[in-house]
Amino acid sequence: MVVTGLGVVTPVGQTPTELFDGVVSARSGIGPVRPEIYNGPQRLVAGQISFDASAHWAPHRLPQLDRATQFALVAAGQAISDASLELDDEESLRAGVYWGTGLGGATSIEESYRRLFATEARRVRPTSVVLGMSNAAAAHISITHHLRGPLLNISTACSSSAASIGEAYRAIQAGHVDVVVAGGSEALITDGNLCAWDAMQALAHADPADPSRSCKPFDADRSGLVLGEGAAALILESSQKAERRGAHIYAEIAGYGNASDAHGMSTPNADGQERAMRLALADARLPADAIGYVNAHGTATLVGDVVETNAIKRTFGNDARNLCVSSTKALHGHLMGAAGAVEMLVSLMALQRGIVPPTAHLEHPDPLCDLDYVPNVARTIDLRAVMSNSFGFGGMNAVLVARHYRE
Numbered sequence: 468m469v470v471t472g473l474g475v476v477t478p479v480g481q482t483p484t485e486l487f488d489g490v491v492s493a494r495s496g497i498g499p500v501r502p503e504i505y506n507g508p509q510r511l512v513a514g515q516i517s518f519d520a521s522a523h524w525a526p527h528r529l530p531q532l533d534r535a536t537q538f539a540l541v542a543a544g545q546a547i548s549d550a551s552l553e554l555d556d557e558e559s560l561r562a563g564v565y566w567g568t569g570l571g572g573a574t575s576i577e578e579s580y581r582r583l584f585a586t587e588a589r590r591v592r593p594t595s596v597v598l599g600m601s602n603a604a605a606a607h608i609s610i611t612h613h614l615r616g617p618l619l620n621i622s623t624a625c626s627s628s629a630a631s632i633g634e635a636y637r638a639i640q641a642g643h644v645d646v647v648v649a650g651g652s653e654a655l656i657t658d659g660n661l662c663a664w665d666a667m668q669a670l671a672h673a674d675p676a677d678p679s680r681s682c683k684p685f686d687a688d689r690s691g692l693v694l695g696e697g698a699a700a701l702i703l704e705s706s707q708k709a710e711r712r713g714a715h716i717y718a719e720i721a722g723y724g725n726a727s728d729a730h731g732m733s734t735p736n737a738d739g740q741e742r743a744m745r746l747a748l749a750d751a752r753l754p755a756d757a758i759g760y761v762n763a764h765g766t767a768t769l770v771g772d773v774v775e776t777n778a779i780k781r782t783f784g785n786d787a788r789n790l791c792v793s794s795t796k797a798l799h800g801h802l803m804g805a806a807g808a809v810e811m812l813v814s815l816m817a818l819q820r821g822i823v824p825p826t827a828h829l830e831h832p833d834p835l836c837d838l839d840y841v842p843n844v845a846r847t848i849d850l851r852a853v854m855s856n857s858f859g860f861g862g863m864n865a866v867l868v869a870r871h872y873r874e
Contacts, residue, residue: 468639469872471714472550472702473812474542474650478514478695479799482545486809487816490795490824491845495679497693497800505661510673512681513656514695514800531594532607533572538698538805539604539652540611546648546700547612550714554613554646563616563644564609565635567627567651569804570660571601577657604652604698616644622804624859625764627651628699629807633723633865635703645708650808652698664694667733671767683828684765684794685772685836692766695800699808701815706872718815719872721852722751728862735771735858740778743864747854748782751868756786758868759850760823762814763840764858765794766801775856776836791848793841797827807857811867814853818869823848 473483478496480486489496500511520529520537532540543564554562570576575598579591597603602620609618617638621631628651635647664670671691674681682693709716724746728739748755764775780787795813802809817823822845829842852870859865 470717472546474545474700476538477697477799493827533575534654535652536604542698542700543608550702559615561645562614563647565619565631565649566605567621567631572599575599577659623863626857626859626863626865627804629857629865636720646704650700651805653803653805654696680828682797684767687831687833689767693800695802718869721870722747722868724866735774737778741781743866744782747866747868755783757852760853761792762810762855763794764856773835791823793826811855814855818853
């Protein structure tokens with residue numbers, strides 16, 4: 468099963484090339500939260516996108532699309548165009564959408580509650596339900612591009628879009644569908660969501676000298692995660708269909724592992740993460756030493772980075788010392804349900820270009836995080852296969868492996 472198209476909207480770049488060039492050069496998309504969104508007592512930072520929706524839709528159309536759905540439609544449209552994907556009526560019956568999101572239309576939901584409780588009118592938009600429902604983005608992609616095959620919306624917290632790619636891969640392998648738009652979207656930079664994450668004491672403290680450097684995965688001075696927003700889409704096809712139509716092939720999705728921690732709601736566990744990585748390697752039929760780069764979940768939380776480090780060491784054994792591992796969340800933030808798709812896209816481009824993006828802002832390595840995290844400067848390396856880790860609240864772990872096609 469192969470990847471033939473890529474599309475993305477992130478705080479670092481709004482095309483795949485912009486994003487990859489940005490993470491390779493360690494250009495941060497993180498900054499202070501705009502005061503019109505959050506004006507609370509804490510100084511909060513986030514990965515926010517400067518996004519002109521009016522460049523994509525007419526004014527009457529914009530109120531019908533939540534911000535997360537807007538990101539999804541742009542990313543999916545890019546990917547479909549990149550793949551030169553044109554389907555006739557019969558082919559559309561075997562073309563699906565597998566999409567991931569954590570909270571769906573969070574911006575619209577918050578706006579509805581604000582109108583309901585902060586005004587005397589006690590009225591919300593008649594479209595509030597269809598704007599806010601979790602499957603809105605998937606439905607809009609299907610409707611816009613007339614994709615009439617299987618449509619699946621996956622919500623497994625931070626692993627949502629990685630799981631959507633993995634389940635699409637399995638559906639194509641099983642012959643249930645020929646082509647899938649797979650990925651995820653999220654837009655959680657709202658007053659209420661920021662307050663909720665801040666109440667968990669999970670958010671990073673703003674770097675007093677440079678807010679853009681506030682997310683510091685694997686660094687001894689890390690203080691928590693930084694929320695981001697955006698979307699990424701991959702076009703997945705059976706190799707037979709892609710070859711038959713002469714499509715450009717980026718890579719082959721070779722393996723997928725999904726395993727639960729069965730441990731806790733917000734505390735990660737190395738056992739589940741290790742099993743997900745081992746399952747992905749076994750599915751790909753690759754030895755551990757075939758993986759040259761791991762795009763880590765790497766959220767920059769005190770506990771999470773250590774647990775993932777230990778899980779990688781347990782999975783790869785002696786080969787762990789030869790791995791390049793990095794977290795690009797230092798630059799685009801944690802896109803929650805969209806994170807896995809964005810990071811898989813980065814991993815695919817790293818594989819194609821032979822360049823590993825760095826872990827930015829890694830100045831004081833944590834002794835408990837003792838792998839090669841490619842600190843601060845990208846590295847050129849001949850890659851045979853790559854792995855992308857996505858670990859969600861509730862212990863929901865999804866791992867993807869890709870390799871060069873026809874290796």
